[in-house]
Amino acid sequence: MLECNARTKLSKEQKKQMKKEAKAKNILLRHEGIETVSRPTKSLVVANGGLGNGVSREHLLDVLKTHGLVESLIMPPNKPYSFVTYASPEAAVSAYSSLSGQEVPSMDEEQKVSLYLSFVDKVEVKETPPPALPPGLRIAENIVSPEEELVLLDSIQWETDNSNQKSLKHRRVKHYGYEFRYDNNNVDKDQPLPGGLPKFCNVLLDRCVAQGLIQNMPDQLTVNQYEPGQGIPPHIDTHSAFEDEIISLSLGSEIVMDFRHPDGTCVPVMVPQRSLLVMSGESRYLWTHGITPRKFDVIQVSEGQSVGTVSGNTDELTLSKRGTRTSFTFRKIRHGSCKCAFPSVCDSQQALEKKSPPQVKDLEPESLEMEYVHKVYEDIAGHFSSTRHTPWPKVVDFLMGLSVGSLVADVGCGNGKYIGINKSLYMIGCDRSKNLVDICGERKFEACVCDALSVPFRRGSFDACISIAVIHHFATEERRLAAVQELVHLLKSGGKALIYVWAMEQEYKKSKSKYLKDGKLSNETPQESAPSLPIHTNRTAFDSQDLLVPWHLKENNQGRNNEFCSAKREKQLLPGSVYHRYYHVFREGELEALCGRVTGVTVRHSYHDQGNWCVIVEKL
Incomplete structure (x- = not known):
């Protein structure tokens, strides 16, 4: 029982x-x-x-x-x-x-x-033809025989303890000719390693020259051994460090390597076992290349499609389990500066055009905001959206506390992460960035493009408004006041607005902002705005109210959000690029004082949250 x-x-x-x-x-x-x-x-x-x-x-x-x-x-x-x-x-x-x-x-x-x-009822899957290989990229299959593959693998004496062998994130690495530095994708040209390239590579390199795959004989080699699941982040080999052609031999296992253009185009390229990948021209200088850490790859099933891209017909795709892969990457050291046709990503040419920080006195407020707010968010929209997926609890509490059926405006909605929080509300968003509004549209949210100083919604018709991390982007006190007034104009009598702005005091009582995690607090007295805008050091305390805050483009986690990879909305974006956004960070009491200058409202509540000064105002 x-x-x-x-x-x-x-x-x-x-x-x-x-x-x-x-x-x-x-x-x-x-x-x-x-x-x-x-x-x-x-x-x-x-x-x-x-x-x-x-x-x-x-x-x-x-x-x-x-x-x-x-x-x-x-x-x-x-x-x-x-x-x-x-x-x-x-x-x-x-x-x-x-x-x-x-x-x-x-x-x-x-x-x-x-x-x-x-x-x-029916299966509707949009089929897209496989994208072409990046210009200048070639793959030579079976460049070595299975017997030669074994000889090359056996020739690497991993157990030898010398300065040429390194361990990098659980990956075995060995250098010949010059040591490749992973911290800056460069080499010390004045510190060659003894012995040069190993003789067991001579047959392969002579074959590459005879087949016209390379023009210059390499003088640097890095051997990496990858266990299943390991990868490499997207990168471009430093222009000033190496000549045009970079070649990589894959032994032991096939792999899918991701190539990404600055416009967001991604091309997954199948690199078969015993093949040689040759990067030259645009594919070497402009496109990043990397390997996503995972234990299996999406590949084509059909015969004859082992080489090329793997994003074509969905009825021909399957998975390939990765094995232990060893790569031989050969480069030719460059002596002198690079003069390629891609100055936007060329360290040699960028060094010649390096500019000093912008002068506040030389920019009108509208121009400052256009250059260091509007254009920046338009360019980084996809990557910015991928980092904005966790709502702040107190903003959620405000929205959840509104009456069922309330009409709510999210002014400066970004990717719309707050629009769908409370399903019982009628929410509409607006943002200055068209690309962020497009992301809202992809998520089936109601949003439009407009400036926060001129919102095209009916006045006096909203039960509530939210403005989260927006008003600190306006360059003068008058424009910040006008932004608050615009929120109040939207509210009906008794309506409430929640406003968040960055706080200068990032450590307040016992609540420290995540912005300072792993950073250091400054003991210096905050300074007033200087003639030039200082560029803030991330994760440190603010020492000026008006400043530029860097946005560092980083590779998204595979599978979490693919907008940065798939969207073609960004312009000339590469992981590692830095954009600067203008901020006016608020002192304690400054936001309440600003709202106090608006007639017909009262501040109901003020607090510090997530490194922001926050107020709830009510229209009388």
Whole structure:
């Protein structure tokens, strides 16, 4: 009797877990714009069964075809779902009835995942032709034989303890000719390593010259050994350090290398085992190249498609498990400056054009904001959005405390992270950046492009407004006052506005801003605005109220937000680039005093939160 009850209890728990997972599946599908239907059809969406969560085409197809003839299996890249179409509705019904909740193997850590199936009327997956290889990029397949591959791998004496062998983030690295420095992607040209290039590379290099793959004989070699799951961040080999051609031999395993243009275009390139990657011209000087850390890659199934890009037809994609890979990267040391055709990313040419900080006296407020606020956010919109995904709790509390059906304006909404917080509100956003407003549109949020000093919404019609981290971007007190007045104009009598601005006092009582994490507080007395705008050092205390704050472009975490990679809205963006944004940071009491100059409102509450001074004002 006890054993029977235990089984019954376990069965209920399993059903509860399945319902929970099914609900999560439906939320995912709605988020992806996939419409499911309750009636049987020939086509099904297979949630949790996609390339994005480690399910290979071969494993999934083996499971699906046991229920009937499969006409097509569409597996979109990097998505945790797929679409299967059977030859008959009966086969689809059989799969739907039997496979929901069934586990299939995953290539990710050898775990299993549970499938969840739903009917769809039709499968509409936008097919895009594979992008062309970056100009100047070539791949020479089978540049060495399997026997030569073994000789090259055996020739690396990893166990030898000398200055040429390094350990980099659990990766074995060995240098010849010159040591490659990963801190600056450069070499010390005055400190060559003894011995030059190893003789076991001579046959390969002579073959490259004979086949016209390289023009200059390399004099620097870096050997890296990558275990499955390891990668390298996107980068451009420093222009002034090396000549045009950079070649890399892949041994032991194939790999997908990601090339990214400054306009946001991403090209995943399959580099087969025993092949040579040759970067020259634009692909060497302008495009970044890197390897995403993961244990499997999306590749083409079809024969003859091992070389090239891998973002083409979704019915030809599968997963390839990575093995231990050893790369031989050869470079030619450059003596002298680089004179390439890409000055925007050339360290030699940028050093000649280095400019001093802008002079406040030389810029009108509107020009200052246009150059160091509007243009910057327009350029970094995708990357900025990828870092703005966690709402601040006290802003959420304000929105959740509003009455059901309230009309709310988010002035300076950015990517719209607060617009969908409270589903019982009617929220509309606006922002000066068209690219950020476009991101709101992609998320199905209502938003428009406008200036915070002239919001095209009906006056006196909103129950509440929020202005989060916006007003500190206005360059004069008069313009900051006008921004507050514009918020008040939107409110109806009794309406409230929540305003956040950066605080000069980043440490207040016992609540320290995350902005100072790992930084140091200055003991110096804050200075008034200087004739030139100082460039602030991130993670340190502010020593001026008017300043430029750097925005450092960094590579996004794979899978978390792909806007920086896929969107073509950014202009001339490269990881490692720095943009400067103008800020006026507020002293304690300054925001309340500013709001006090607006007629017809009262400050109901003021506080310090997340390194910001914050107020809630009410229209009388």
